[in-house]
Amino acid sequence: MSIARVAGTLAAVALPLAWSNVVLPRLGLGVRGRTAANAGFATGYGLALREGPNWRSRGGVGYGILAASVVTAGYGAALALPSVRRFVGAIADRGPDVSTVEWVAVHIPIGTVYSEELVFRGTLDPLLDKAFGPRAGALLSAAAFGFWHIxxxxxxxxxxxxxxxxxxxxxLIFGGLRRRTVGAAAPALLHLAMNAGGAVAPRLARRLEGSFRER
Structure with a gap:
């Protein structure tokens, strides 16, 4: 690999990390501003690197729906078991500045799922696979995704x-789905189910616990 290509690949890894951990926090935006900024950054990043998320990959939607259904069933089972439901109900809200509906319908799909899947599974994953091979690319991209959350x-x-x-x-899980389906649709649907369920389940758990106490 040429020095120029190595430098370009490292810059492609470093840019999202700098955005998430340095630039975005210093902008001092509220939740709505962060959603718009993240979506704008992800769109620009994807267009600049031109890898393409392939949202309509064959089988991607089917795999994604199946994976999301398993996650949703898991949340349902957790809410049905009293001891687990109480634990879930104790989890703090992650979208305190907006309503649950807005958080789940706007900020999770756009500010989190669209932005992160376009940056990582849609753009960085294929770029790193080409540069370092699928195994090393998977590890590097997953690690970058982890550091994005600092x-x-x-x-x-x-x-x-x-x-x-x-x-x-x-x-690693999302990247595995992308590689299996050759697109970002499946990991995006799984990501959406996990995050939306994580936002809704604690609130449902508290309501259910309250209704049981009133009986």
Whole structure:
């Protein structure tokens, strides 16, 4: 690999990390501003690198719906079990500045899923696969996805090492789906189900617990 190509690939990895952990936090935007800024950055990044997310890959939607259904069923089972439901209900809200409907219908699909899937699975994954091969590319992209979450973890008061570890594993899973379906649709649908379920489940759990206490 030429020096120019190595430098270009490293810049492609570094740019999203600088955006998420340095530039975006310093803009001081509210949740709506962050959603718009993230979507704008992701769109520009994807257009500049021209890899293409291939949202309509053959089988991508089917695999994505299947994976999302499994996650949704898992959330349903958690809400049905009293001990697990109480644990889920104790999880803090992640979208305190907006309504649940707005959070789930706008900010998760656009600010998180669209932005992150376009940057990582739609653009960086294929770029790194071409540069380093599928195995090394998968590891590098997943690690970058993990480090993308440093500033969000700090803002939420979460453990940074734990967040990096969990999101890196998530990046491997999402990347595996992208490689299997040759597109970003399947990981995007799984990502949406996980994040939307994570936003809705704690609130549903608290309502269910409250209704049981009133009986």
């Amino acid at each position: 500033a969000p973890a700090r803002a939420a008061g979460d453990s940074v090492p734990a967040t990096i570890a969990v999101t890196t594993v998530g990046g």
